[in-house]
Amino acid sequence: MKLKLAPGVLWLIAGLAIEVASAANILFLSPFTSYSHTHVFFYSIKALASRGHTITHWNGLLPREDLANVTHLHSASLHKMNSRHEIGFSSNNPIALMLTLPDRLSTICKAVYREPVFHQLIASQEHFDLIVIETFMNDCMLPLVQHFQAPFIYLSALPPLPWMLDYTCSPLSFQQFPALCTTFTEEMNFAQRVVNVFLNLMVIYYRNWFILPRVDQIAAEAWINSTVALSPVKEIERNMSLLITNSHPVINYQYFKSGLIVEVGGLHLVPPKELPQEVENFVNGSGDAGFIVLSFGSILRGASMPEATRKIFLAAFSRLPFRVLWKWEDELGMEDLPANVKLSTWLPPLQDLLAHPKMRLLMTHGGLYSNQETVWSGVPLIGFPVFGDQVNYVVKAERDGYAICLDWKTLTEDILYNAIQEIVTNPKYKQNAMRLSYLMRDQIELGRPLERAVHAIEYVIRHRGAAHLRPAACRLSPIQRESMDVTFVYTAFFVALIYLIICLSRFTLRKFSSVVKVDSLKKSQ
Structure with missing residues (x-):
């Protein structure tokens, strides 16, 4: 007796077979990271694991939660290093930060190569269909790409840095894409463009000439017993399949990009949850005035604030009708705390606070995630940039009309008080935040950031590295790609x-x- 199946059932069986066959073994590498940077990894891994992929994740911090199909490789010493990045309120010199990068990366690479997890990976006979590496300061993971002979993707918690535009073979749009550590905007005059082009090109070649050779040297020492000669990390990097970047055209400056860049800014944004009862009681007690939040994120500790600056905040807060939630990591608290201020060593997720109807304002260091979350929720902010790329985000937020940028060096009680009053009482800031929130949320389902990230990763797996996406221009130097020689x-x-x-x-x-x-x-003769 022959069993006959309806065409629809046959298609269903074929689809299930394809789904099972497409399940991949993926290695995620982020030994150097931060609590905020892990957002793009956690949500990407969670989505991929739910689709049947097997994930191995070496993370420099304790996993946020245990997930099915996910094996966490953890190193206690790396957790300690990633929990305290030694960034203070005086770490605001971008040139000094850049000059220390080779030494900082050397320290990171040596620590990573000493880890048992690293040697466990080297000794394993595992086959991986794809390797995903956190971009910033994880260059020493590139030799593992050669070791496992697998295609790899960079996953960046930041918008593209100059060298990221370089290795994705993107046009170097420095005439409109300001260097992240400057106060330039997308509209630069001639002198600013001269400086901006110089700074960005300098960063690219500084990495190529001073940082990557240091990684090569340390990696060669770590592979001293290996039978395979290591290629320079720059050569390994040239085979990158994609760069998935945490940028969004509503929040970040526009830049020209090649087909190797996939933007997924805001993939960590999820529906808000109810606040813990203690916090809910405090913010509800604010009445019609509402409440504001002061938090400097996960890298910068509010408790390390200079005493003079702390007193400025206290004096300004004591004059406000609002209640203030202040993330303060010192459990001893403050003796001179005003009655309307509540300190906490831990705050609920920022998205949950921003979604509360009594939320009026976020005061922050101006990190990228803070900007994404405030825009998504339609809440204005006051930014106090401290280091790195923060000034770029806050200056753009101010230019877009939903923020005020304040300078630590010139901050006074009146400046802070007036800025808070201006943000809360002038409706234009809230209106601009709501307008950008609408733009950010106006995405088709398949175009949502998390879906884009998952599709990009699975696309590279299906097409075995997707080499067809890599432009021929990748064989050229930045000077040649920009036709400077011509x-x-x-x-x-x-x-x-x-x-x-x-x-x-x-x-x-x-x-x-x-x-x-x-x-x-x-004629005269």
Whole structure:
């Protein structure tokens, strides 16, 4: 007796077979990270694991939660390093930060290569269909790509840095994409563009000439017993399949990008939950005035604030009708705390606070996630940039009309008080935040950030590295890709042509003058 199946059932069985066959073994590597940077990894891993993929994740912090199909590889020493990044309120010199990067990365690489987890991976015979590496400061993970002979993706918790645009072969749109540590905007005058192009190109070549060779040296020492000669990490990086980046056109400056860049800014945004009862009671007690939040994120500790600055905040808060939730990591608290201020070593997720109807304002260091979450929730902010890329985000937020940027060096009680009053009482800030929130939320389902990230990862797996996405321009240097060499040749040609024309003109004038002079002499005789 033959069993006949309806066409629809056959299609269902075929679809299930494809789904099972497409389940992949994926290695995620983020030994150097931060609590905020883990957002893009956690939600991407959770979504992929729910689709049947097997995930191995070496993370520098304790896992947020146990997930089915996910094996966490953890190192206690790395957790300690990633929990305290030694960033203080005086760490605001971008040049000093850049100059220390080779030494900082050397320290990180040596610590990572000493970890038992690293040697466990090297010794394993595991086959991975894909490797995903956190981009920033994890360059020493690139030799594992060669070791496992697997395609790899960079996953960045930041918008593209100059070298990321370089290795994705994207046009270097530095005429409109300001360096992250500057106060420049997308509308730069000639002098600013000169500085901006110089800074960004300097960063690219500084990484190529000073940072990556240091990684090569340390990696070679770690692979001393290996039978496989390591390629330079720059050569390994050239085979990258995609860069998935935490940028969003509503929040970040526009830049030209190649097909190797997938933007997933805001993939961590989820529906808000109810606040813990203690916090709910405090914010509800604010009445019609509402409440504001002061938090400096996970890297910068509010409790390390200079005493003079702390007193400025206390004096300004004591004059406000609002209640204030202040993330303060010192359990001893403060003796001079005003009655309307509540300190907490831990705050509920920022998205839950921002969604509360009595939320009026977020005061923060201006990190990228803070900007994404405030825009998503339609809440204005006051930013106090401390280091790195924060100034770029806050300046743009101020330019977009939903924020005020304040400088630590010139901060006074009146400046802070007036800024808070301006944000809360002037409706334009809230209106602009709501307008951008609408733009950010207006995405088709398949175009939502998390779906884009998952699709991009699975696309690379299905197409075994998706080498067809990599432009031929990747074989060129930034100078060649931007046709600077061609521009130089054209410039030299036109300069030579102009010089030749000038020389011919002078020669012709001299000849003409001599002829005229001879004729004049003949006539005079």
